[in-house]
Amino acid sequence: MCGIMGYVGDKETQRVLTEGLRKLEYRGYDSVGIALNDGETLQHEKSKGRLEVLEEKLEGAPLAGSIGIGHTRWATHGRPSDENSHPHLDEQSKFAVVHNGIIENYMEIKREMKEAGYSFTSETDSEVISHLFSHLYDGEMVSTIQKVVDRLEGAYALGIVSEHDPERLYAVREASPLIIGSGDGESLISSDIPALLEHTRDVYILEDGEMAILSKEGVTLMETETGKELTRDIFRVDWDMEQAEKNGYDHFMLKEIFEQPTALRKTMTGRLDQEAKRVDFEELQWSPETIQQWNKITIVACGTAYHAGLIGKHVIEELTRIPVDVEVASEFRYRRPIIDEKTLVIVVSQSGETADTLAAMRQSQRLGANVLAITNVVGSSIAREADEVILTMAGPEIAVASTKAYTTQVLSFYLLGLYLAESKQTVTEQKYKQLIESIIELPEKIEGMLEHSQGIRWYSDSIKDAKSVFFLGRGLDHAVALEGSLKLKEISYIHSEAYAAGELKHGTLALIEEGTPVIALITQDEVSEKMLGNVKEVKARGAQVLGVAEEGNLDIWEYVDETCYIPNTPSILTPLLTVIPLQLIAYYTSLALGNDVDKPRNLAKSVTVE
CATH class of the missing domain: 3.40.50.10490 (Glucose-6-phosphate isomerase like protein; domain 1)
Structure with a gap:
């Protein structure tokens, strides 16, 4: 669930890496780092926090080199910290590695490495990989990579640079996504396509059990286990950059x-x-x-x-x-x-x-x-x-x-x-x-x-200080209620739950008290009378109810405190309309609370690990 970026070419590598990581922050944003090879040594900088923290560090001491890797992290093993940030280097700073995934047998490897005299500075599963490279290096990168991944169990996408090979960047995939970009006099790796689009639209999708060798001259794909070179058609990305x-x-x-x-x-x-x-x-x-x-x-x-x-x-x-x-x-x-x-x-x-x-x-x-x-x-x-x-x-x-x-x-x-x-x-x-x-x-x-999206903003302002918000619905409305509740909780951090309205009397009513916000979806004709009965039940306990119904449904006025109408459509299709105001409620509530709407705490976009 982390973001990997790598580059080899003649552009300003530090800028390519940081700009790529900016487009990958939705994959993780609790720590960030980069490592560059200047032809002689590996330099690196990393820090806890967002990319801006790293960029402030780099302003006074930029890193030079034509090849490098970067990483933006969503923590799985080890709390967010400078030490747990990627890239991870071995003790002699000969290898730098970025990793997305989970190494399931890392504790076993870590014990072995400690017994062999290696010391660790982080709590992560990923640091064992850099030490394995140091321990198993045989003078040739491909064979060393084969030895390293033979020891790893779990999921991993790896970007590797080494002082031993200052002209090449290596990438390996097993059960974690990795994209290879092929440009004019440059090659790149990334966890996702948007980070590559500024530089190239020609990409290879690395498969499980494959690795890539990247240089200014181009990309070589091969089977990781056998070293057999692979031939694959380039995939041309047709997205508009503005998207x-x-x-x-x-x-x-x-x-x-x-x-x-x-x-x-x-x-x-x-x-x-x-x-x-x-x-x-x-x-x-x-x-x-x-x-x-x-x-x-x-x-x-x-x-x-x-x-x-x-x-x-x-x-x-x-x-x-x-x-x-x-x-x-x-x-x-x-x-x-x-x-x-x-x-x-x-x-x-x-x-x-x-x-x-x-x-x-x-x-x-x-x-x-x-x-x-x-x-x-x-x-x-x-x-x-x-x-x-x-x-x-x-x-x-x-x-x-x-x-x-x-x-x-x-x-x-x-x-x-x-x-x-x-x-x-x-x-x-x-x-x-x-x-x-x-x-x-x-x-x-x-x-x-x-066109009238601002009309729901007042409701978000009214619930931003609530302890809990409840969503009610029956049938298809219950399915949409679950999605509306998830949207609200994940970006506003307000406790929110969705219930099948018929279950109210089986325990849920105990949670309703004076002033509790309830959003009731009432778009399914065959159960609308039942829903209105459920609205009465929560109103009797002091709930403040927003009713979401189709245009022309005036019957709900005597049951709810406020109304939000959707256009008329067959009942089976209402979910595509009903969810729109719920998305906007979540957005404007998060905005009213001053949260980072696009990057909610503790979450990442793509869950690529268990």
């Missing part, structure tokens, strides 16, 4: 909230024929016979993607009548799930590198299931290894709190549900076309809501 910048918005999160209509339209493109009113996934190679044989669908995901999966469950069951389970990936992978060749497993991950989801996908494939991935990153591990892939077209999402990735995942489930329903003939032609017409209208309706 990864703020474009005048105060925060990436706000920008990404406002990008949702565009992202939804892009996700529809090529999959939804608006004139013929048909869904067509040309990228899916399922035969009608394959679809007919599925008797169960299991959706596996984490966090926000899990919440998208809950909506997917409702949609697919409603449209296809196939039973659907939704599983948290970190639990699923340690059970003995009942799946087989008649099960479709859908894994959902924004980054395509979520460690638990990736492991769950591989487990499902071993058990014979057909696996579909819904992800935002082409070339990611999940996208490459899944049997079939639906790429959401959200573009780069930088803010830690996911917004447009979530809504494009939800849209993908709507399109998939209709696609499967047509194949299985479980939906009438009239309902099929009506839903497509309504889906086509959703981006424009969201644009209309966002």
